Amino acid sequence: MTTPDPRVRLLSSKRLYQIVARQIAQMIEANADTPGWQLPSERELAEELKVSRTSIREAVIALEMRGMVEVQGRSGIVVLPTRPSQINFDAINTDIGPGPFELMEARLAVEASAAALAAQKATNYDIMELEAIIARMTDAQGKGDAAEVIDHDFHLSIANLTGNAIIVSMVEAMWNQRQSSKMWKRLREHIHTETNGPLWIGDHTAIVAALKARNPDAAYKAMARHISNVANELLEADDRGRFAGEG
16 A cells, blocks of 8 residues: 655645745745845746745745745845744744635636626616726725725625625635735735726726626626736736835
């Protein structure tokens, strides 16, 4: 009988960002006494560790929440003055929930399909309701939590248009996960929402236009494009120098 590989159990019991965070922490520990050493950029870390940039971003956010590093705009990832003996690898391995990009991937799979189904069932009244939500969304730009609530209303309204209770519960569960995620909140601090508000408004308007045209394919693509745009903004904010503190 073949003995199970313990590495397989390790990978199956931990989220990828936890494993990557530990690797980065070990890198920091190994170079603690190297004068002038700096942590490589996210792109360089992705190449070195052979994982995606989204996994690196989630791992860096996890380490930032542990007080080991700080993301400082175009200065990159700055290692904070933590002695190697202070690095708590047990804390790094503590599960703090799904990573933001894992959540976005799930939303892409579910909500794009929900939009396609909604396009087949939406009434003129439903379209008017969604247009009213976009008007509220426009008024709430830059208002933080208020804008988040309206965004939630928009996406849950589309789920409701499917008439499928399971889809509604899945979308609601993902949004609840987002609201309770400490990682999501920390990552969201790294972008200035007032600069991309018009992009989100445009995305939502395109989704409603596809629903109004009763075009499932266009609705699927519009929702997928919107969720991809959000993910890209979270990933690329540093390259545009829009991390918090950049001014």
